[in-house]
Amino acid sequence: MKISVNDQCPCHSGKKYKKCCQPYHKGVIPANATLLMRSRYSAFVLRNARYIISTTHPDNTDFTNDIKQWEEDIFGFCDNINFDGLKILEFIDGDSEAYVQFDEILSGAHFIEKSRFLKEEGRWLYESGVFE
Ligand SMILES: [Zn+2]
Numbered sequence: 001m002k003i004s005v006n007d008q009c010p011c012h013s014g015k016k017y018k019k020c021c022q023p024y025h026k027g028v029i030p031a032n033a034t035l036l037m038r039s040r041y042s043a044f045v046l047r048n049a050r051y052i053i054s055t056t057h058p059d060n061t062d063f064t065n066d067i068k069q070w071e072e073d074i075f076g077f078c079d080n081i082n083f084d085g086l087k088i089l090e091f092i093d094g095d096s097e098a099y100v101q102f103d104e105i106l107s108g109a110h111f112i113e114k115s116r117f118l119k120e121e122g123r124w125l126y127e128s129g130v131f132e
Pocket residue numbers: 009010011012013017020021022038039042
């Protein structure tokens with residue numbers, strides 16, 4: 001999916017892409033785990049596999065050094081899902097560990113997920129997520 005910088009951000013924030021997740025996709029470090037979570041969600045919508053990979057913690061079960069295969073897996077996921085909605089339910093911040101609970105609508109179905117993020121060298125990374 002291609003969007004213009006003035007389009008609504010795919011993370012469903014109601015803001016323009018250029019005022020929301022685009023800066024993170026261009027290299028700005030998200031200040032907290034919620035911003036990272038939103039920018040990963042919009043990266044899935046935009047098929048930005050590089051961003052997903054670069055913000056995944058090495059302890060994540062999807063983590064692999066086979067970048068080519070990992071990208072293919074991400075594209076496969078993105079192409080088969082409609083990202084219909086995102087609402088942050090709870091954000092538990094910390095110095096090096098944070099949790100974000102959110103309600104996402106994927107292809108019309110609601111999922112409540114709680115994601116765990118770890119901070120490594122000043123950058124938040126997605127470590128794991130559980131569906132509730
Ligand atoms: Zn956004």
